[in-house]
Amino acid sequence: MAIILDHVSHVYGGDTTLSVKALNDINLVIPDGQFIGLIGHTGSGKSTLVQHLNGLLKATSGSIYFNGQDIDDKDYNRKELRSKVGLVFQYPEHQLFESDVFSDVCFGPKNLGLSKKETELRAYDALRKVGLPEECFYQSPFDLSGGQKRRVAIAGVLAMKPEVLILDEPTAGLDPKGREEILEQIVKLREESGITIILVSHSMEDVAEYVDRILVMNHGEVMYDDVPREVFKHYKELESVGLAAPQVTYIMHKLKAAGLGVDENATTISEACEEISKVLL
Amino acid sequence: MGIIKTDKLVFEYIRRDEDGNVEGINRAVDEVTLDIKQGDFIAVLGHNGSGKSTLAKHMNAILCPTEGTIWVDGRDTREEDEVWNIRQTAGMVFQNPDNQIIGQVVEEDVGFGPENMGVPTKEIWERVEESLKAVGMYEFRKYSPNKLSGGQKQRVSIAGVLAMHPKCIVLDEPTAMLDPNGRKDVIRAIRALNDVENVTVILITHYMEEIIHADKVFVMDEGKIAMQGTPKEIFSQVEALKALRLDVPQVTLLAYELQKKGIALPDSILSIEEFTKEVMHYYEQKGRKA
Numbered sequence: 001m002a003i004i005l006d007h008v009s010h011v012y013g014g015d016t017t018l019s020v021k022a023l024n025d026i027n028l029v030i031p032d033g034q035f036i037g038l039i040g041h042t043g044s045g046k047s048t049l050v051q052h053l054n055g056l057l058k059a060t061s062g063s064i065y066f067n068g069q070d071i072d073d074k075d076y077n078r079k080e081l082r083s084k085v086g087l088v089f090q091y092p093e094h095q096l097f098e099s100d101v102f103s104d105v106c107f108g109p110k111n112l113g114l115s116k117k118e119t120e121l122r123a124y125d126a127l128r129k130v131g132l133p134e135e136c137f138y139q140s141p142f143d144l145s146g147g148q149k150r151r152v153a154i155a156g157v158l159a160m161k162p163e164v165l166i167l168d169e170p171t172a173g174l175d176p177k178g179r180e181e182i183l184e185q186i187v188k189l190r191e192e193s194g195i196t197i198i199l200v201s202h203s204m205e206d207v208a209e210y211v212d213r214i215l216v217m218n219h220g221e222v223m224y225d226d227v228p229r230e231v232f233k234h235y236k237e238l239e240s241v242g243l244a245a246p247q248v249t250y251i252m253h254k255l256k257a258a259g260l261g262v263d264e265n266a267t268t269i270s271e272a273c274e275e276i277s278k279v280l281l
Numbered sequence: 282m283g284i285i286k287t288d289k290l291v292f293e294y295i296r297r298d299e300d301g302n303v304e305g306i307n308r309a310v311d312e313v314t315l316d317i318k319q320g321d322f323i324a325v326l327g328h329n330g331s332g333k334s335t336l337a338k339h340m341n342a343i344l345c346p347t348e349g350t351i352w353v354d355g356r357d358t359r360e361e362d363e364v365w366n367i368r369q370t371a372g373m374v375f376q377n378p379d380n381q382i383i384g385q386v387v388e389e390d391v392g393f394g395p396e397n398m399g400v401p402t403k404e405i406w407e408r409v410e411e412s413l414k415a416v417g418m419y420e421f422r423k424y425s426p427n428k429l430s431g432g433q434k435q436r437v438s439i440a441g442v443l444a445m446h447p448k449c450i451v452l453d454e455p456t457a458m459l460d461p462n463g464r465k466d467v468i469r470a471i472r473a474l475n476d477v478e479n480v481t482v483i484l485i486t487h488y489m490e491e492i493i494h495a496d497k498v499f500v501m502d503e504g505k506i507a508m509q510g511t512p513k514e515i516f517s518q519v520e521a522l523k524a525l526r527l528d529v530p531q532v533t534l535l536a537y538e539l540q541k542k543g544i545a546l547p548d549s550i551l552s553i554e555e556f557t558k559e560v561m562h563y564y565e566q567k568g569r570k571a
Contacts, residue, residue: 041460042430146329173376173457175328175487177526202460205531242462247490247531247553254557260564269531273538280544280564 003030003053003085003164003196008062010048010220022048024220025062030198032163035190037207037228038200040217041242046200049217050166053198054085083112086162090169092153096141101127101152104141108160119159126159127152129192131185147178151185158189164196165189171206179203183210208232208246208267216243229265248272284354284449284481285317285340285371291348292335292504309335311504312349317483319448322475324492324512325485327501328526333453333485336501340451340483341371354448369398371449372442376457378434387429387437388413388422394445405444412440415478416470432463436470443474449481450474456488464488489516489530493551500525517549532556 010023022045030036040046051057052064055071055078064071071081089095098104105123114122127137130151136144141152150170157165167186171179183206190197201207207214207228214231216224218241224231232238235245235253246267252275256264261279266272292310297303309332317323327333338344339351342358354370356363372394375381384390391409400408413419416436426434435455442450452471456464468491474480484492492498498515500508502525508515515522516529519537529537529549536550536559544563550556 041462042432173329173454173487175526176489176528177523178329179487202464204461239462242460244461244465248535251532251535251553251556254553255560258557258561260561269535269538272535273542276535276539276560277542277544280539280560280567281542 002032002067004028004065005052006063006065008052008059008064010052010057011060012048014060022220023052023059026220026222028215028222028225030164030196032196033190033194035187035197035210035212036199037211037214038198038217039202039204039207039214039243040223044217044241045220046217047168048220050087050168050198050200053164053166054087055081056087083108083160084162085164086157086160086166088154088157088165088167088170090172092156092170093141093146093149096149096153096156099140100138101132101141101144102137104152105155105159108156112160122159122161123155126155129158129185129189130155131181147174147181150174150182154182162195164198166198166200168200169202170199171201171203179206186210204232204244205246205248208248216241228267232267233265282352282355283316283321284319285315285351285483287313287315287339287349287351289314289349290336290339290346290351292332292339292344293347294335309504310339310346313504313506315499315506315509317449317481319481320475320479321481321496322472322494323481323483324495324498325483325501326487326489326492326498326515326527327507331501331525332504333501335504337373337451337453337483337485340449341373342367343373369445370447371451372445372447374435374438374442374450374452374455376454378431378438378458381438381441382426382434385425386422387418387424387426390426390437391422391440391444394441398445408444408446409440412443413437415443415474416440417466430463431459432466435459435463435467439467439470439474443480447480449483451483451485453485454487455484456486456491464491489528489533493530500527512551513549516551 005026005028008023008026011019011021013019038046052059069076096104102123105126106119109119109122132151141149170182214228215222232245232249235249248267252262252264252266255262262275266275290310290313294307294309295303296305325333342364345359351358353367356367358367382390388409391412392405395405395408413422416439418436456467471482475482493512495512498512499506516533519529532553533550536546536556540546546559
């Protein structure tokens with residue numbers, strides 16, 4: 001099953017003079033288990049798009065289907081949709097509120113009406129999945145480090161057992177190691193449970209390294225939709241819309257222009273290393 | 282003595298329970314001694330919780346040292362009479378632009394600082410104009426800040442500090458919330474301030490690419506200065522940086538990985554131009570041998 005967006009548009013402030021078209025005729029199919037990177041400059045419509053996927057925003061026109069059902073149907077169960085499509089906002093640690101980590105993660109499943117036992121099992125499982133050490137489970141979330149707090153917040157969403165996990169810049173403000181740890185954990189999570197991941201990011205390097213497919217948003221439209229090496233071929237166009245390519249892309253193009261016979265479309269360090277050493281060794 | 286000098290600076294966060302008894306002490310800055318020259322571009326690196334922000338907050342007297350001393354332009358920050366002078370000497374820009382902008386219109390926001398200092402009206406307008414021009418935001422002077430992108434707002438915040446004519450500007454992760462273009466524009470504005478206006482810059486960041494032009498880099502760990510040197514010296518120590526939860530720019534890492542495969546490139550290449558030159562050089566040498 002999958003998420004299908006069929007001619008979805010969204011207009012903010014529809015009947016006023018200040019109306020802004022944030023999404024313009026989006027058509028997308030998001031199959032199960034894919035790891036998608038969503039990029040675009042500030043104000044390109046990324047956040048508006050992801051908020052449609054779990055029904056926080058309603059499309060002004062067009063339809064969205066989740067597992068074959070139209071999510072705007074009158075008798076569609078929105079509450080279930082929100083547990084199936086988990087959304088982790090930017091700086092999610094600002095939403096932690098309970099007195100200890102474990103209760104905070106229990107909050108979601110408890111509200112689904114699950115038994116105490118099931119709730120606690122899910123919370124335990126979610127915290128284990130995000131790699132939080134067990135001695136932190138009963139600490140106040142406010143005593144943890146930035147990266148740890150963020151894991152707790154992600155665990156809170158995971159405990160809902162989502163089929164789709166959307167993360168809005170999960171690594172903003174973390175140190176390089178913290179960034180890598182969170183992303184590795186997401187990769188592992190996907191391998192273990194096969195869930196669909198949508199990663200909203202400003203880091204082209206991270207997107208190039210981890211995702212299967214990139215969606216580039218610009219002015220409320222999908223500008224590119226392809227695998228990373230194809231998308232980053234358009235690095236000049238990406239620059240014109242406020243984005244960039246990973247530094248590796250620029251290096252490879254420069255080498256190619258200098259006359260070195262490398263494949264200029266490598267996007268990650270390991271690919272580039274392979275390519276260059278092929279020529280040099 | 283430089284613009285900012287510290288002597289065995291210590292800062293402790295003290296946690297207390299409801300009755301005011303001390304529950305725990307966290308030493309965030311631990312005997313830091315440094316001396317920053319007027320006009321330098323200084324970068325401060327360090328993992329989350331290493332003490333960077335706590336140190337930065339001492340530079341304009343938001344925090345006062347628990348032990349040791351910090352002088353800003355020769356003034357001890359513990360002298361209460363000097364606090365306003367210190368804050369005019371060293372301005373600060375934070376991570377989230379939305380928390381720093383108060384004006385309804387861009388030029389009003391930038392004028393807030395000098396107005397509070399009692400600068401005559403005519404001069405306020407001159408300062409607003411020159412500051413906005415310095416960060417490339419003059420054409421937006423009549424805009425409402427909430428119509429601007431993150432990078433633009435951040436540049437307005439910098440202009441707001443600049444309008445107070447500081448000798449030194451401290452930026453605490455100013456690009457963490459920005460998209461690639463916003464990041465580039467902010468860094469370009471900061472470098473211009475340093476090059477053209479000779480303002481001392483202290484930039485705290487997690488993005489290694491942003492600091493390759495710095496005059497000096499301090500790396501913090503557990504409240505102490507763990508490493509210091511030029512970007513070249515710092516980024517030549519790939520493994521040591523990784524152990525401190527940090528990284529090197531992608532181009533430096535790529536050169537390092539190639540070295541490990543036995544390709545003799547020089548240590549700590551920082552720019553794409555340098556990398557291309559060195560790789561081509563190696564390639565030609567090899568061609569000559571064969």
